[in-house]
Amino acid sequence: MAGDDPVRDAARRASTEREVVLATAAGGEVPVLLRSARLGRPPWVLLTLRDQAGTRRMEQELRRHERLAMLGRLSAGAAHEIRNPLAGIGTSAQVLLGRFEPRDERARFVRVILEEVGRLDRIVTSLLQYARPRVPELKPTLLAPCIERVLELAAEPVAHGHVRVEVEVAPRLGPVYIDPDLVTQVLLNVTLNALQAMPDSGTLRYEVRRVRRKAPARSAGRRAEDRAAGRRRPRGHDWIASQQVRVIDTGVGIPRHALARLFDPFFSTKPKGTGLGLAISQSIMQEHGGAIAVASREGRGTTVLLDFPMEKRHGQRRQPHADTGR
Ligand SMILES: Nc1ncnc2c1ncn2[C@@H]1O[C@H](COP(=O)(O)OP(=O)(O)O)[C@@H](O)[C@H]1O
Ligand SMILES: [Mg+2]
Incomplete structure (x- = not known):
């Protein structure tokens, strides 16, 4: 049992409700909600322990969802802002490339610009796709x-x-x-x-x-x-x-x-x-x-x-x- 033996402590009080972490025989830990209440005479103590592991998992899942939602909004916003100037850079570089003889040494640098613009564009497209996926057509x-x-x-x-x-x-x-x-x-x-x-x-x-x-x-x-039929799913798996x-x-x-x-x-x-x-x-x-x-x-x-x-x-x-x- 973790720390100051929360179960014995709870038994001594008139009533408590607190969250504690219990060690399992297998060496793991389970978060539980521990409630105690004194009843009748001689004072009996009613202890209830509720496994909180499921609730914790749901909270974690929710936090993950919120984090992803924020990331999605941020990246969609950034991707959107990047896309237009990027298109400008791409078309200008394309025009510039047309001004050089193919063997001109400077053309090589412009091609590098175009390649990198292409790479950035693929990243931006992925970001937008992640943030705003299209509805599948099944x-x-x-x-x-x-x-x-x-x-x-x-x-x-x-x-x-x-x-x-x-x-x-x-x-x-x-x-x-x-x-x-x-x-x-x-x-x-x-x-x-x-x-x-x-x-x-x-x-x-x-x-x-x-x-x-x-x-x-x-x-x-x-x-x-x-x-469509408003039918309920059968119980069980x-x-x-x-x-x-x-x-x-x-x-x-x-x-x-x-x-x-x-x-x-x-x-x-x-x-x-x-x-x-x-x-x-x-x-x-x-x-x-x-x-x-x-x-x-x-x-x-x-x-x-x-x-x-x-x-x-x-x-x-x-x-x-x-x-x-x-
Ligand atoms: N088949 C695999 N073998 C080894 N590692 C993998 C494999 N698939 C995914 N990964 C790991 O997962 C990470 C995330 O994959 P992904 O989302 O496709 O992003 P990226 O490929 O751009 O890194 C990879 O960087 C790699 O570490
Ligand atoms: Mg990958």
């Missing part, structure tokens, strides 16, 4: 062709990194309701991360299969038909028939302390990283009523799990950034 789509498309887009880094690619798709998989462009973007983000984790060589593997996933409270969205894409790499892996921060916007361990790839991917998955999870072992590799519900669902629209105006 339509029945097969996942395998999305993977093929991503492999076309990533053909250059795949070849460059001497990466072996394997794709295994379970037979007779039907379509899922997704926005193919947004999901392709998620797959591309995850694929690029995998490739960047295997700079010399390695194996990149995609597996697509049917799975059943336990619905997390509320965040899974509701079935469209249930909503809600199992969601889903299709899962696993993206498996044999790269550097992710250290434990970094795992908790992967989805935080701007968390990056790369010199030129924006740290927005996984943050954007997570919000896209949530808006599909799906989920993204990462498992990794340092030095061994990383697996990213993407779950897509098979029915048409109302995903969780991120409200925090909806009030960023325009």
Whole structure:
């Protein structure tokens, strides 16, 4: 028990209510709300302990949400302000480039300006996309062709990194309701991360299969038909028939302390990283009523799990950034 033995102390008083942290037999800690009251005669003491761990988690989650909302507003504002002057710099540099002979030494510097303007523009676009995501247009789509498309887009880094690619798709998989462009973007983000984790060589593997996933409270969205009919969900666990894409790499892996921060916007361990790839991917998955999870072992590799519900669902629209105006 922590400190001055709060339970014995509470038993001595007429009535108390305080929060204490109790040590568990397993060596962990549980925050509890401790209430005591004297009753009857000889004075009995009624002690109640309420586990606060769930409440704490919710408070933490809420604080994280507020923090992300503020980050979203800030970055959207900054991105918006940067975009126009950047366009001005880009067009002027383009005009300037036209004035030089191609072999002119000065043209080289202008090309550097244009390249860097392009890089800044991509960052600004990601920021705006993170802060003001577009609503997905769900339509029945097969996942395998999305993977093929991503492999076309990533053909250059795949070849460059001497990466072996394997794709295994379970037979007779039907379509899922997704926005193919947004999901392709998620797959591309995850694929690029995998490739960047295997700079010399390695194996990149995609597996697509049917799975059943336990619905997390509320965040899974509701079935469209249930909503329309005003039907209540049955009690007990809600199992969601889903299709899962696993993206498996044999790269550097992710250290434990970094795992908790992967989805935080701007968390990056790369010199030129924006740290927005996984943050954007997570919000896209949530808006599909799906989920993204990462498992990794340092030095061994990383697996990213993407779950897509098979029915048409109302995903969780991120409200925090909806009030960023325009
Ligand atoms: N497959 C992976 N292998 C190793 N580390 C990864 C992988 N995917 C993500 N990460 C880690 O997560 C961080 C955040 O990824 P992301 O949001 O895509 O931003 P960025 O790629 O711009 O750094 C990366 O900087 C990297 O440290
Ligand atoms: Mg990335």
